[in-house]
Amino acid sequence: MRKFYESRERREELREEDELKQLILLPVVIIQLGVFGLLQYRTLILLELNYQDTTKSISRSKQYCIVLTMMKGATKLKEKVCLIGSGNWGSAIATVVGRNCERLPFVENQVNMWVYDEDIVVTDSLVKVQEKRKLSEIINFRHENVKYLPGIRLPPNVVAIPSIQDAVRGATLLVFVLPHQFLFPLLPDIREAAALHHPSCRGISLIKGLGTR
Secondary structure, eight states: OHHHHHHHHHHHHHHHHHHHHHHHHHHHHHHHHHHHHHHHHHHHHHTOSOOOOOGGGHHHHHHHHHHHHHHHHHHOOOBOEEEEOOSHHHHHHHHHHHHHHHHOTTBOSOEEEEOOOOEEEEEETTTTEEEEEEHHHHHHHHSEETTTEEEEEOOTTEEEESOHHHHHTTOSEEEEOSOGGGTGGGHHHHIIIIIHHOTTOEEEEOOSSOOOO
16 A cells, blocks of 8 residues: 555656756747747647636646736737627637637637627517517627527627628638638638738638639
8 A cells, every 4th residue: 555655656756857857948939939830839728618727727727827927928918809600609708709809818708709690589588578679689688699509608708790891891810601602602701801902910710611723
């Protein structure tokens, strides 16, 4: 039994030494990556599904803290995220990105979500009257995409915007989550609004398909 505890303590010591080596080497890696590498690292953390400091991921969380601190001093700029697409897939991604933007220190709280606006018939539960309302209005009022992802609450910092130019203006990170056949007509407006206001704007494609022209 004594040998068991001694070996366990030794494993803990080796694990701590390994973590320390990782933390010492991390700044060297960051210097090699440069600012563009830091921006890529930001993107990975933004899409992380479980950004939590749990006992199982303490080493990873320590690295995150150091990276975030160094990035904050290196870039001096908060990310501004825009989701392009608001269907079933886009709304699902919005729940993840919205929550992460609320808790990450290097990202602006508000997440713009471009919505292809359409009229939706809704029923007022109090007066039992049906009326037509714009989908973007419903999303911003109920924090729910009642047509494409009913029953799932969207984070309150996700704001539905029907104008693509207004949605992407000033964004530093575009997350594409719409059917590929709808992307090409939007590109001129995206290029004009995003590139002019922020030349280093980047994009992530979560599009489930390929289109050809």
